[in-house]
Amino acid sequence: MAEEERKIIPSIIKENILELLKEEKRIDGRKLFEFRKLRIIPGPIEKAEGSALVLLGNTKVLVGVKMSLGKPFPDTPNEGVLVVNAEFQPVASPYWELGPNEYAIELARVVDRAIRSSGMVALDELVIHPGELCWVINVDIYPIDDNGNLIDTALIGAVAALLTTRVPEIDFSSGKPQLKREEGKPLPIRDIPISCTFAKIGEQMVLDPNKQEECLMSARLTIAVNSANEICTIQKMKGGGFTIDDIIRAKDITIQKAKDLRREIQKQVAEKARGEEIWKEIREVLTS
Amino acid sequence: MKKGEVQLLDEQKRRHDGRAPNETRPISMKVGVLDRADGSALVEFGKTKVLAAVYGPREVHPRHLALPDRALLRVSYRMATFSTWERKRPTPSRREIELSMVIASALEPALFLEKYPKCAIDVFCLVIEADGGTRTTAINAASLALADAGIPMRGLVVAIAVGRVGDTIIVDLDEVEDNYAESDMPIAMLFPQEEITLLQMDGTMSPHLFEQALETARQVLRNVYSLQVKALKERALKARTKVVL
Numbered sequence: 001m002a003e004e005e006r007k008i009i010p011s012i013i014k015e016n017i018l019e020l021l022k023e024e025k026r027i028d029g030r031k032l033f034e035f036r037k038l039r040i041i042p043g044p045i046e047k048a049e050g051s052a053l054v055l056l057g058n059t060k061v062l063v064g065v066k067m068s069l070g071k072p073f074p075d076t077p078n079e080g081v082l083v084v085n086a087e088f089q090p091v092a093s094p095y096w097e098l099g100p101n102e103y104a105i106e107l108a109r110v111v112d113r114a115i116r117s118s119g120m121v122a123l124d125e126l127v128i129h130p131g132e133l134c135w136v137i138n139v140d141i142y143p144i145d146d147n148g149n150l151i152d153t154a155l156i157g158a159v160a161a162l163l164t165t166r167v168p169e170i171d172f173s174s175g176k177p178q179l180k181r182e183e184g185k186p187l188p189i190r191d192i193p194i195s196c197t198f199a200k201i202g203e204q205m206v207l208d209p210n211k212q213e214e215c216l217m218s219a220r221l222t223i224a225v226n227s228a229n230e231i232c233t234i235q236k237m238k239g240g241g242f243t244i245d246d247i248i249r250a251k252d253i254t255i256q257k258a259k260d261l262r263r264e265i266q267k268q269v270a271e272k273a274r275g276e277e278i279w280k281e282i283r284e285v286l287t288s
Numbered sequence: 289m290k291k292g293e294v295q296l297l298d299e300q301k302r303r304h305d306g307r308a309p310n311e312t313r314p315i316s317m318k319v320g321v322l323d324r325a326d327g328s329a330l331v332e333f334g335k336t337k338v339l340a341a342v343y344g345p346r347e348v349h350p351r352h353l354a355l356p357d358r359a360l361l362r363v364s365y366r367m368a369t370f371s372t373w374e375r376k377r378p379t380p381s382r383r384e385i386e387l388s389m390v391i392a393s394a395l396e397p398a399l400f401l402e403k404y405p406k407c408a409i410d411v412f413c414l415v416i417e418a419d420g421g422t423r424t425t426a427i428n429a430a431s432l433a434l435a436d437a438g439i440p441m442r443g444l445v446v447a448i449a450v451g452r453v454g455d456t457i458i459v460d461l462d463e464v465e466d467n468y469a470e471s472d473m474p475i476a477m478l479f480p481q482e483e484i485t486l487l488q489m490d491g492t493m494s495p496h497l498f499e500q501a502l503e504t505a506r507q508v509l510r511n512v513y514s515l516q517v518k519a520l521k522e523r524a525l526k527a528r529t530k531v532v533l
Contacts (some may be wrong), residue, residue: 028428034365044416046417047370048370051370062368064371066369066370068375089412090341090364091325091412092324093324094324096347097349138369140378144322145324147323147324279332283330286330287321
């Protein structure tokens with residue numbers, strides 16, 4: 001069971017959060033519609049064709065992309081295959097258990113829809129023999145520290161990992177296709193989806209809820225947009241509701257935030273360190 | 289290619305990555321890397337990287353698993369899907385299930401389980417990148433995470449793999465050596481007692497070389513033990529500085 005369902009939070013913190021929200025303030029000092037600090041470390045996993053470690057505040061997610069050869073789906077013979085999967089390993093939270101987790105499935109599906117509907121990956125360029133042979137892109141999301149808002153962190157992680165992904169060369173000389181992973185060209189990218197997740201707490205709405213805020217929220221709303229500011233994914237969850245005004249406001253804020261966040265992701269992915277330097281950075285970030 | 293058919297040592301007894309036979313890969317140990325876990329550690333032996341998190345002693349779920357006279361030690365060893373060249377399926381393999389068990393047996397002698405009846409101590413190891421020696425790296429990470437969680441311990445559990453190339457004993461095998469060396473023997477020891485808590489082997493080894501391998505492992509493990517102690521001190525100092533400020 002997910003922690004927010006159990007709503008275990010000391011009443012003194014709960015009252016504090018609610019009191020502050022009345023004055024449009026938050027317990028961690030942020031404004032209502034402000035993200036926590038974003039840090040992306042691109043390319044830490046050498047054996048993955050693409051990877052990224054993302055920290056949104058203290059929420060940490062590791063994403064790896066594996067490229068392999070497979071068969072296109074019968075209804076899309078001219079497209080490669082994209083599979084997004086999330087594994088909720090209990091390293092990330094004392095409330096997670098081993099085995100299938102419905103929240104992991106929800107997370108993976110929301111991230112999948114944002115990537116797919118925005119047309120981020122040019123799947124039509126990833127067919128080798130139509131109907132027979134194509135690239136299969138496996139995006140695997142591993143949260144390692146759950147301090148709230150896994151959805152936005154995971155989408156940033158998936159986007160960053162895909163931006164670092166290289167498509168290996170294929171060697172057909174021995175009959176059976178062999179992948180030459182040391183060579184390759186960047187994955188064809190057409191867009192970058194950005195999501196914003198809002199929590200409704202009392203009468204207020206906040207962006208990028210931390211864990212304490214998640215425990216108090218009555219409802220959650222995620223909106224993703226592409227670079228043309230078209231809405232490309234929506235997910236509303238939990239027992240409470242939003243007014244139409246809330247939703248329109250959330251949409252406006254998402255559009256307003258998306259441009260800067262997209263630029264920030266591109267900037268941090270471009271600052272890729274090499275080999276041992278990447279891990280030096282990771283050790284530093286994780287112990288600071 | 290079969291075992292023994294790849295040249296793993298040159299005439300000067302240098303290994304394929306330039307190491308001497310009894311030399312480990314660069315080792316990094318960082319304690320307290322995760323916020324939500326009670327204890328955590330990131331341990332790297334070269335490109336092999338393992339993250340461990342510990343929770344407990346805590347209530348057992350489901351309740352009927354609780355033991356009346358001691359704590360239940362539950363260990364999971366899992367490899368990330370992207371930790372290997374070929375994507376690993378996320379469902380636990382037979383190998384992961386066996387290794388979870390042997391790692392639990394390796395850690396148990398360090399713990400006072402009898403002091404926490406009806407509780408659980410949970411250890412989760414996630415292999416982020418695999419390049420040989422993942423179970424030994426996981427044991428080192430788990431030992432540090434247990435200590436970081438403040439769980440009383442008789443000592444630290446320190447692990448390394450030793451193997452054989454011809455008549456030479458090599459230490460801390462990487463993936464290539466793991467695949468082609470004539471034998472591979474992971475060892476874990478409780479320190480400072482120097483008690484063996486995990487011992488497995490595949491391949492073949494003469495009785496004489498086996499004794500030599502055990503002694504070599506002991507020497508290397510003393511070194512790895514001091515690295516574990518150093519990592520824990522580093523963590524403690526950092527915590528103290530934070531309090532003072």
